[in-house]
Amino acid sequence: MQHLRVAWALAGAAVCFFLIVFIQAHFFREGQLVAGTCEIVTLDRDSTQPRRTIARQTARCACRKGQIAGTTRASPACVDAQIVRNRQWCEMMPCLDDEGCDLLVNRTGWTCAQPSGRVKTTTVS
Structure with missing residues (x-):
């Protein structure tokens, strides 16, 4: 039971990590100009x-x-x-x-x- 909780926690952390990387790549693309x-x-x-x-x-x-x-x-x-x-x-x-x-x-x-x-x-x- 303890191993199952750890596995779900790691899977959730991995999904969050990939979402953050995707959002950052989408909103802070290379070539985007700084305001002003x-x-x-x-x-x-x-x-x-x-x-x-x-x-x-x-x-x-x-x-x-x-x-x-x-x-x-x-x-x-x-x-x-x-x-x-x-x-x-x-x-x-x-x-x-x-x-x-x-x-x-x-x-x-x-x-x-x-x-x-x-x-x-x-x-x-």
């Missing part, structure tokens, strides 16, 4: 036009409530959703520290002007 972070999924560059490079990038973000995918310091980041809704792009500090940010006239993006005079234009689609 982003990663670049694709990056394509086109340099066929003289003096101009067109770059397109796609990012994947896991933003917290009230945040949305944006750009900070020339990298994908989670930013306040109001910035994107109001198209106040420069408020998310998209340019590097030594660059100046200006909104495009139609508010479809922004420009980052470097001290050397080079200008990077970013449009949002």
